[in-house]
Amino acid sequence: MSLFVITGAMAAGKTTVAKALAQRFPRSAVVGGDVFRRMIVNGAAVMGPTLDAEARAQLTLRQVIATDAVRRYHDAGFTVVYQDILIGPDLVAVVERLADLDPRVVVLAPSAEVLAQRDRDRAKTGYSDHFPPAVLAEALARETPRLGRWIDSSAMDVEQVVDAILDD
Template sequence: MTPPLFIITGAMAAGKSTIAEALAKRLPKSVHLRGDIFRKMIVNGAAEMGPVLDDEARQQLDLRQLLATDAARAYHAAGFAVVYQDILIGQDLVAAAERLADLAPQVVVLAPSVATLAQRDRARAKTGYGENFPPDILAEALTRETPRLGLWIDSSAMSVEDVVDAILGHT
């Protein structure tokens, strides 16, 4: 049986990492692939990521997503269930799904309310939002620019286990 491949996306603080890790733990022989790891590998010259990307930031984001889908493909070919998680909005999600289309990725979009994003961001050690980058910017971009691929979940009032159950129940 072919192992599943999941693409999990959403705005910052949507719960992508938490849900992806919990999902991967429920699958035999699995990988939680964090797309952001490829950005973190850059020692010098990392471009600023934010609501508006300059050319260099866009190129680095494209590279990060290409590397992540290549890694997902390699892990999958080695027999691992892959849970690839990153902020993939609009055409970025479409491109990732298309690059992995032959592996039938199951797309999951976590779309909690803006209030939930703000509360979760305040509660974590690493904050991504601020005065010039409030959570509604990414939440609205996700809603406005992203085609309705896969399973969209408003996880605002759901536990991690409930979200994972919904994902596994949808497959």
């Protein structure tokens, strides 16, 4: 059993790749960090390019809860794929929290242009004029240490990305 941590900007393909990767294992689970954000009924902080103290606290809470869930599934014998937007110190903290499980880190890093196109092509949109894809793409490149496998998936389909992850 393995543990994969998949990160990248919004519209990088994290959810799609995580599900396709999990399908390759006979006993697997996908943990998506955003599920825990959506559990907040009232009082959810706005997530965006800059985070106030409350948003930062809620983001950390979401990541701690997600890593707890990851650990539970892993301990129960599942291969786990955890996907979330983990940039800079957030990725480092998650990897440290799960270090004893030897996580395989995958950073999906398509171009900002591809992120914009994928965001336009999907039902949910996360970017806006005030929060363009380049903001997250640049933050990922600038603030995130080169942990694990970085994949420019701009010209790849889902199965090619999964094959690249498993070839590592």
